Every structure is written in structure tokens, then in C-alpha cells.
Amino acid sequence: MNKNSYNKIVEQWQEVRDTAEINTPILEFAKKLPHHSQVLDIGCGTGKPIAAFLASKEFYVTGIDVAEKMIEKALEFHLDNSEFINIDFQHFETPKKFDGIIAWDSLFHLPKEAQLDVYDKIADLLKPNGYFMFTHGTIDIEHTNPMFGENFYYSSLEKNKVLQLIHKAGMELIKTWENFKEGKDERDWIVLARKAL
Structure with a gap:
């Protein structure tokens, strides 16, 4: 359902997300990452604003999204230090390890039973001391x-x-934001965790 729906609304989505601000939690996430970090953006959409922001900080960004139309839009921007892959996170495999992983408005699209295993997969993709938001x-x-x-x-x-x-x-909780509101941004819960050494 979500793949087809996101493909259908890609133009409206791009219009909204192109003008979205980078909020305080994402800024905090980026500040914790070493220079030239490898970052995975799960559910990257069109690549804006999050992947574009991270790439502007000279991180190397891998963006994945299940909706091929979203990935097509992301590729049109020709962002530096970035690659975009059309794949469901449940099927995503790579030998690469990441300094940071961000899943902004994407985990809640996974089937509930799949969410029981997602944190083990995230931890496996992270380098020791890597951050997950x-x-x-x-x-x-x-x-x-x-x-x-x-x-x-x-x-x-x-x-x-x-x-x-x-x-x-094997991750420790670093910080949470509950009932977060900042500008036009509202989220029930934002979590920042770190993989143990």
C-alpha cells in the first residue's frame, strides 16, 4: 500500500519537503557524527531536506526508499556524496557499516511484526559508537x-x-523528545540512541 501511495503523491511530497526546515534533533544527530561519516537514511523520500543537509555537511549518504518515484526525484538533484537506492529496508543488505543511521518517519510504515527485528538489523549496520535517530x-x-x-x-x-x-x-538511549513541536514540525516521539563499543 505505502509504496503505491508514495509513488502517487511524489509531486505533492516534494513540494512540502523541499521547503521543510532541519530541526534541532537532526542538527544534534549531525553534530555527533565524525567528519566524513557514512550515513544511512532509511525512507529518504526525494532526498530533501534530510539527505541533502547531511550531504552538505560532507557526510557520505546512502538513501533508501521503497517508492521508485521518490528515488527518481532524489537522483534528479545530483547531490554530492550521495547514492540513492530503491529498496525496502527489510530487504536491504550491504557489507558497509555506518557511523549514523536516521529513520525519519519511516519505521512506522513497517509491519508491526517486522518492528520486533528492526533494531537488531540497525545495530548490525552501525559501527561501534554509531548513532541511530x-x-x-x-x-x-x-x-x-x-x-x-x-x-x-x-x-x-x-x-x-x-x-x-x-x-x-546493544544500543544505549542518549536522548528522547516526546510531543516534539518546532515550527511546522510535530512528532510524537524522537529517539537518539548509540551502539555500544
């Missing part, structure tokens, strides 16, 4: 909602369950 809901829920006239699937695990899974995967 993601957005998430705070309650156990599964539903569909419309956006730009198309339906999208969303789900989340309960907050304490997510924290347990992070710890089990």
Missing part, C-alpha cells in the same frame, strides 16, 4: 490514514517495548 509512536497501534488523498499504513509498538528492543540490540 528515529521517529516513532508511543503506543501500540496499527491503522491506516490518508495523506494527499491516498491511504497509508502505520503501526507502532508501545514505547517501553521499543526501549527494551533498543537495549537488547
Whole structure:
């Protein structure tokens, strides 16, 4: 459902995201990364604003997205230090290890049962001391909602369950933002974690 829906709204999505600001949590994430870090952007969309911002900081960005139309748009920008791949994160494999991984508004599109394993996969992709930032809901829920006239699937695990899974995967909690509001940005929960050495 989500792949088809995102392909259908790519023009509206680009219009909104092209003018979106980089918020404080993302700035904090970027400041923690070493110079020339390898960064994975899960659910990168058109590459703006997050992948473009990270690339401007001279990080090497790998953006992945399940919707091929989003990736086509991202490639049109010819961003420096970046590559974009059309793939579902559940099928993404690479020998590369990342200094940072960001999943902004993407994990909640995964089937709920897949979310039980996602943190182990994230930890495996991170270098020791690598950082992981993601957005998430705070309650156990599964539903569909419309956006730009198309339906999208969303789900989340309960907050304490997510924290347990992070710890089990060998990551430590660094900071969270709950009921985050900044400008036009609103998120239920933003999490910054770090893989143990």
C-alpha cells in the first residue's frame, strides 16, 4: 500500500519537503557524527531536506526508499556524496557499516511484526559508537490514514517495548523528545540512541 501511495503523491511530497526546515534533533544527530561519516537514511523520500543537509555537511549518504518515484526525484538533484537506492529496508543488505543511521518517519510504515527485528538489523549496520535517530509512536497501534488523498499504513509498538528492543540490540538511549513541536514540525516521539563499543 505505502509504496503505491508514495509513488502517487511524489509531486505533492516534494513540494512540502523541499521547503521543510532541519530541526534541532537532526542538527544534534549531525553534530555527533565524525567528519566524513557514512550515513544511512532509511525512507529518504526525494532526498530533501534530510539527505541533502547531511550531504552538505560532507557526510557520505546512502538513501533508501521503497517508492521508485521518490528515488527518481532524489537522483534528479545530483547531490554530492550521495547514492540513492530503491529498496525496502527489510530487504536491504550491504557489507558497509555506518557511523549514523536516521529513520525519519519511516519505521512506522513497517509491519508491526517486522518492528520486533528492526533494531537488531540497525545495530548490525552501525559501527561501534554509531548513532541511530528515529521517529516513532508511543503506543501500540496499527491503522491506516490518508495523506494527499491516498491511504497509508502505520503501526507502532508501545514505547517501553521499543526501549527494551533498543537495549537488547546493544544500543544505549542518549536522548528522547516526546510531543516534539518546532515550527511546522510535530512528532510524537524522537529517539537518539548509540551502539555500544
